[in-house]
Amino acid sequence: MAETVVTIHGDLELVARTEHLFASGREEFVCAARDLDTWSRPEARQAARHGVRASGTRRVRKLFSPAVLADEHSRRHLNELVDEGVRVRIAATALPHETIVVDRRLAILAGLDEPGGRGREYTVMTAPNLVGGVYALFEAAWETATDLKALLSGDRPRLDAESRTILRALGSGATDETAARQLGISLRTYRRRVARLLDTLDAGSRFQAGLRAGELGLNG
Template sequence: MLEALGLTARAGRVYQSLLDHPADDIEAMAGRCGLTTTQVHDCLDELGHLMLVRASSEHPGRMRAVDPAVGLADMLARQEADLAARQAALAASRATVTRLVAERAEHHAAHGERLLGMDAVHHRLEQMSRTTTREALSSQPGNQRPEDLNASRPGDAGALARGVTIRTIYQDSTRHQPHVANYAHWLLSQGGEVRTAPTIPQRIVIADRREALVPIDPDDHRKGALHVTEPGILAALLDLYEQAWNTAVPLGATTPDDPQTGLSATERELLRLLGTGLTDDAAGQRLGISSRTVGRHMASIMERLNATSRFEAGIKATQNGWL
């Protein structure tokens, strides 16, 4: 369980042993954990780096475990800060990529083509899935149509059977769409990887890091796509994708609420989006949820802040360090 916080399973056993048997020396810990004394020393170094153990005042030369209520809460807080920084970098990268693709669209004519309509896009996706040999990456924001997922299944199945690595990012909101959840769990059962996040980049498909599809119109991907092969644009798309992947949560895992504020990842992102001036409809579109759901989230946040208006909630959220 603690591996999600960056703690190895072996170090987790040593930490638990220290909590349960604080008077144990290295040899006793090694015996309880089924490790060598060298491995215990390595684990203590790891725990010390994570600030989960400190030198004992009562037993010189020994270590004591920091209370989980303090040590693990501090780890969660550091990871939350880390995540917020990565999400900010992701937002900046998203803007850069959008601008870069728009600026280079005309120049791209010598390196690819515009695919108009979903039939042309599906045809190209089928071609890409047959020729991909190593890796297929995709970001799928918003609601997913069952027919689009069904059209993707044969190509994904063939690629996975050839040993191609498939990584897909959906929005958190799709966890509540049965047809998407079924398809995602099917991908996982076949060896694919699936993660979700409150907000993710525009729709992207990247094959073998040598070609990609991005929407001609980010607000309506069914108008068609731009087939990208230029190395400079591909590099920017890959950077954007990897940042999004690193801030997303594996399907099946749960994102703990912030221990300091009680905010979920979706609520924190909603506050950030509304703070930039977006309307409920626009923020909901970015998060893949309805404006009614946005209203329910904000009502809950206002209640926790004891605020009578959104304006007051914004002020209190800022004062409390929620933004």
């Protein structure tokens, strides 16, 4: 696919023209969708899911609008995805667009259903600046979303007094050296406890730890 931006009409054409992009050896696949029916045709939906599962992609993340939790069938399917190793989060509000990004090299944006039963219109992009922009928007939405298991179970990570103190230190904006000194511990110990807190909150960064703590009501 030499063009940097291509418009494709209908699910079946999209699968046919992009199937090779889901071949083995892919590193990352991310998807943002309003519901589980992004692919209107069952055969296209099955082919897309099979392609991702068979590709052996190492990192798969899927972000959904809250409406996806409306029925038991959808919740069961999402839990199955998690059991297969897919990271699933639910956005706080409805997602305005549906998109797929593969290896940060290709992005697919889903449009509306076209008249005449042609299916949805898709925009496939390979231009690095466009793909990078779409990926950045996905990351921003992902950072503020809630993990599926935590949302369904209502469970919140349990933070002891020490972890809450570390969390407050992170929120204060103090340097590691200053925070460690205020807490009366070594810099190495402080950083080890910060790393442990990030794991507890399933956060990839200190900034994300603050967001996650806020979402779960753990900042108090």
